[in-house]
Amino acid sequence: MKTSDLLYLADNFATPLYVYDANKIQFQYNKLKNAFSKIEYLRINYAVKALSNIAVLQFFKKMGANIDTVSIQEVLLGLHAGFEPHEIIFTPNGVSLEEIEEVALMGVQINIDNLSILEQFGTKHPSIPVCIRINPHVMAGGNQNISVGHIDSKFGISIYQIPHVLRIVENTKMTINGIHMHTGSDILDIEVFLYASEILFESAKQFKNLEFLDFGSGFKVPYKKGDIETNIEELGKKLTKRFLQFEKEYGKSLTLAFEPGKFLVSEAGFFLAKVNVVKQTTSTVFAGIDSGFNHLIRPMFYGAEHQIENLSNPKGKERFYTVVGYICETDTFANNRKINEIKEGDILCFKNAGAYCFSMSSNYNSRYKPAEVLWLDEKPLLIRTRENFDDLLKNQIML
Numbered sequence: 001m002k003t004s005d006l007l008y009l010a011d012n013f014a015t016p017l018y019v020y021d022a023n024k025i026q027f028q029y030n031k032l033k034n035a036f037s038k039i040e041y042l043r044i045n046y047a048v049k050a051l052s053n054i055a056v057l058q059f060f061k062k063m064g065a066n067i068d069t070v071s072i073q074e075v076l077l078g079l080h081a082g083f084e085p086h087e088i089i090f091t092p093n094g095v096s097l098e099e100i101e102e103v104a105l106m107g108v109q110i111n112i113d114n115l116s117i118l119e120q121f122g123t124k125h126p127s128i129p130v131c132i133r134i135n136p137h138v139m140a141g142g143n144q145n146i147s148v149g150h151i152d153s154k155f156g157i158s159i160y161q162i163p164h165v166l167r168i169v170e171n172t173k174m175t176i177n178g179i180h181m182h183t184g185s186d187i188l189d190i191e192v193f194l195y196a197s198e199i200l201f202e203s204a205k206q207f208k209n210l211e212f213l214d215f216g217s218g219f220k221v222p223y224k225k226g227d228i229e230t231n232i233e234e235l236g237k238k239l240t241k242r243f244l245q246f247e248k249e250y251g252k253s254l255t256l257a258f259e260p261g262k263f264l265v266s267e268a269g270f271f272l273a274k275v276n277v278v279k280q281t282t283s284t285v286f287a288g289i290d291s292g293f294n295h296l297i298r299p300m301f302y303g304a305e306h307q308i309e310n311l312s313n314p315k316g317k318e319r320f321y322t323v324v325g326y327i328c329e330t331d332t333f334a335n336n337r338k339i340n341e342i343k344e345g346d347i348l349c350f351k352n353a354g355a356y357c358f359s360m361s362s363n364y365n366s367r368y369k370p371a372e373v374l375w376l377d378e379k380p381l382l383i384r385t386r387e388n389f390d391d392l393l394k395n396q397i398m399l
């Protein structure tokens, strides 16, 4: 998006403001789709939790995506946005049997990641096919290390417990129609991902009624200079080859599924905030903005480095700033970061603000959540109004 467009939006919709570039979402979606164009049945399940605005979900629906959900509320949002139950997969962790049953009875594909619920579900509903989430115990280390990690991760059914899964299947007569993995780590090295995939294939061989293999996500996008993006084209080539070979061995066509969040929406997002105060101390220049970790928590929560640009003074001399929020505890977006000279009233733009930004926002310090705008066909569409005082009062009861 052009700087002038972003400034125009900050002016028209006020700050703080989230802006999403629909073109960029489409671009990323196409890139992934094209990388796997040789796969007959490819299913891209957008991970709703990254950015769950229903207009964004509608946009995904229009592009032909399906969705991946982690709560019954995300399922309801998906249905509301127009997805059919069969276009939704439910991949929760640690939720109750009741919630899983409720979602399954809507006709949504469920994915179970522990033996206890699998057995209870299979006993009660043997006719509803279930996908299982396995834990391949593969972690991408610093660079090339492939380590058998996290034997006690809370996610997935350990591959060492597959014999137990098979016993449950036999006893309950339930059907396993999909195998899934999502290691959660960034794919820096494609070989590590392929290594984990081998474990998925190996596990898959033991189930006779599969319809799909779900390779989860972990696609990485660059946040700062020097960061790499997962090489989707190379992954596409290598995994496609292996997948086609597996289909032959398995003796049946299967669907290949992915469930990216970050890859599809991260770079499409821009968070715009206004500088309230520039504060010079003896050693540091603080730029205090009209927002805080209530609106964008990734820098504080994960140490994420979002690039920050001063849209109001793009040619200004670069100086070092510590960009902070207005929350009454430490909320630092960036430490001693080189940014074009900042004056009070300037508009700062945070990059990579599409994924896990608005969706993790809160009302801490009793602030309103920002508005959201979708930039579609060179025009702004307001897709969420800024909150107001009524929103803060909603659901509260006076003495």
Ligand SMILES: *Cc1c(COP(=O)(O)O)cnc(C)c1O
Binding pocket: 047, 049, 050, 068, 070, 091, 182, 216, 217, 218, 219, 259, 260, 261, 262, 263, 355
């Ligand atoms: C969060 C999540 C994703 C999306 O991960 P990204 O890193 O945003 O691509 C995919 N699958 C599951 C099960 C998840 O919990």
